[in-house]
Amino acid sequence: MLVGTLDTKGPEVSYLRDRLHDLDCTTTVVDVGILGEPLDIVPDISHAEVARRGGTTIEALRNAGTRGRAVAEMARSVRLVMSDLFDEGRVDAAIGLGGAEGAVMGAGALMALPIGVPKLVLSPIASGRHEFEPLVGTSDMTVVHTVVDILGLNPIATTVFDNAAAAVAGMAKHGSRLEPPQGESRYVAVTMLGNTTTAVMALRDRLAEDGYEAVVFHSNGVGGPAMEELASAGIFVGVIDYTTNEVVDPLVGGIHDGGDGRLSVVGELGLPQVVLPGCIDFSVFASGSVPSELADRPKYDHNPEYTLIRMSHEEMVRIGGIFAERLGPANGPVRILIPTKGLSIPNVPDGVFWDPAADAAFRESLTEALDGSIAVEEIDLHINDELCGVAAAEAFLDLLAQPRSERQEKE
Numbered sequence: 001m002l003v004g005t006l007d008t009k010g011p012e013v014s015y016l017r018d019r020l021h022d023l024d025c026t027t028t029v030v031d032v033g034i035l036g037e038p039l040d041i042v043p044d045i046s047h048a049e050v051a052r053r054g055g056t057t058i059e060a061l062r063n064a065g066t067r068g069r070a071v072a073e074m075a076r077s078v079r080l081v082m083s084d085l086f087d088e089g090r091v092d093a094a095i096g097l098g099g100a101e102g103a104v105m106g107a108g109a110l111m112a113l114p115i116g117v118p119k120l121v122l123s124p125i126a127s128g129r130h131e132f133e134p135l136v137g138t139s140d141m142t143v144v145h146t147v148v149d150i151l152g153l154n155p156i157a158t159t160v161f162d163n164a165a166a167a168v169a170g171m172a173k174h175g176s177r178l179e180p181p182q183g184e185s186r187y188v189a190v191t192m193l194g195n196t197t198t199a200v201m202a203l204r205d206r207l208a209e210d211g212y213e214a215v216v217f218h219s220n221g222v223g224g225p226a227m228e229e230l231a232s233a234g235i236f237v238g239v240i241d242y243t244t245n246e247v248v249d250p251l252v253g254g255i256h257d258g259g260d261g262r263l264s265v266v267g268e269l270g271l272p273q274v275v276l277p278g279c280i281d282f283s284v285f286a287s288g289s290v291p292s293e294l295a296d297r298p299k300y301d302h303n304p305e306y307t308l309i310r311m312s313h314e315e316m317v318r319i320g321g322i323f324a325e326r327l328g329p330a331n332g333p334v335r336i337l338i339p340t341k342g343l344s345i346p347n348v349p350d351g352v353f354w355d356p357a358a359d360a361a362f363r364e365s366l367t368e369a370l371d372g373s374i375a376v377e378e379i380d381l382h383i384n385d386e387l388c389g390v391a392a393a394e395a396f397l398d399l400l401a402q403p404r405s406e407r408q409e410k411e
Contacts (some may be wrong), residue, residue: 001085001094003078003109005102006031010039012150013097015158016122017041019165028090032078032105034061034070036045039063048374050077053084064104067101075105084107086117093118093172095164099150100125102255115230116140116173119301122164124149128211138226142167154309178235185237188212189227191219194302196278201242206393212237219243220281221256226403227236228265238398239266239327242389243278247322251315253291254283263323267330272399274335274392275327277362280319282308298353300346308346312378320365327374333402334374335395338363341382348382398410 002020004013006029017027032050051058055078064070067358085091094113096106104121110119119144121135127145135143144164148156181187188207192200204214204308215236217223224246231239246258266273282300285291287307288300297312311319325336340359347353367376377395 001082001091002027002029002097003032003094003106004029004097005033005105006038006041006043007033007036007096007137008039008099008148009102010041011153012157014041015153016095016097016161016165019162020169023165023169025093025165027121028085028156030078030109032102032109034058034074036236045059047074050074050081050353052078053080055268056342061116063079068142070264071101071105075108078105078109079112085350086113091117091305093120093168094299095122095168096119096396098148099123102150107137107141107313108214110141111139113139114233115140116176118175120144120164122146122150122160130289133222136222138229142171144173150380180234185235186212187215188235188380189231189236189239190214190216191224191241191278192216193219193226193243193245193279196384199278199384199386200242200319200394201279201389202386203389206390207396210397212397214240218237219246219256219258220284221246221258222251224258224262228262231266231271232268236271238272238275238396238400241266241273241275243393244275245279245284247326248280248311248315248319249283251261252283252294252309252311254285254309255384263326264329264399267332267334270332272333272396273330274337274396274399275317275323276339276383276388277323277338277394279344279345280362281316281347281355281359282312298327300352308353310343310353310355311358313355313361316358317364317365320367320370322364323366324369326357330374332385333399335399336366336374337388337392337395338376338378339383339388341384342380343383343384345384 002013003390020027029355030045031038031047033047048058057399061070061073094110096110103121107121119331122144124146126143191214207214217227246262249256272299287305290307294309300308301310344350369375379391
């Protein structure tokens with residue numbers, strides 16, 4: 001599947017299509033151009049057909065009032081087309097090609113494909129300080145910087161296109177699809193950052209002793225939501241949400257933003273979960289971009305790219321309420337473990353984030369808001385202590401050891 005704005009990128013999509021044919025791949029070309037007609041190529045699915053799938057017309061999109069509104073509508077429509085074609089067994093791999101709007105529309109369509117289906121986006125905006133979220137989302141996207149803008153078949157462009165075609169053809173032929181577990185899953189989703197790696201490694205090893213495999217997600221604003229999506233797909237037997245910082249960053253504009261639904265999905269699914277407040281004591285900013293209103297707070301230079309900012313006492317109280325609001329309605333069993341000796345590497349005695357009163361305020365706020373509906377267990381350890389990781393693993397194994405009827409009593 002090839003997705004592009006053929007009113008401006010027709011010759012380039014045509015070239016890429018022909019290279020794929022040379023590699024014995026069949027193609028379906030989808031036009032998402034809005035303003036004009038295809039250049040030097042006849043699509044297999046026209047822009048009019050794409051618009052109709054979304055319940056609109058090309059004429060309506062051209063008169064949408066703003067370019068952004070038109071692009072958003074076309075992006076929604078082509079995503080529906082991609083889902084339909086995949087369900088019909090007509091998509092083994094997909095490429096999106098475009099500048100800015102075209103790349104975002106193409107990438108959005110490709111994100112409708114499950115993990116393991118090869119997906120590649122070609123764009124000049126896959127570079128520099130551009131945000132990668134619109135090109136990747138939570139998918140296993142391959143993103144290729146075209147180096148030059150997409151206007152003409154010069155030697156630089158064709159070299160990049162040739163290699164992209166070869167990559168997708170190779171992935172389609174030799175790649176691997178993500179298959180659902182055979183029988184009952186033995187996979188446990190776990191969240192981690194560098195601040196919790198030591199503990200999660202011990203957690204992983206403890207689960208392995210009982211025949212379970214930890215599937216670890218980097219809780220960087222994408223990892224948590226990706227974990228929740230895969231939990232919805234039935235991949236996991238349960239979750240150890242060890243590093244829940246993605247709930248925090250939305251409060252102050254940090255970059256590890258897991259969205260409004262973070263911490264809710266697993267409970268809605270009824271899966272067993274053990275939850276810890278790993279790294280909720282800080283928010284993450286790109287170095288040099290800390291907002292002025294946070295400049296006087298304790299900070300920690302995690303690495304040359306990221307600066308961590310301590311959450312205030314008042315924010316820790318608020319975070320406790322958010323945890324309760326999202327975990328309280330869970331349809332499955334939940335255990336909450338709270339280490340009392342620090343929630344991140346710099347949160348230790350004499351460390352820059354050491355503030356036991358603020359951390360205690362989180363615990364008190366959470367406990368009060370839950371009002372006994374879920375037990376909150378304090379453990380006299382640091383979040384990154386190996387023993388804390390082992391304790392989390394054993395708490396999860398204890399949940400699984402409960403009779404199924406007892407585990408499902410809240411469902």
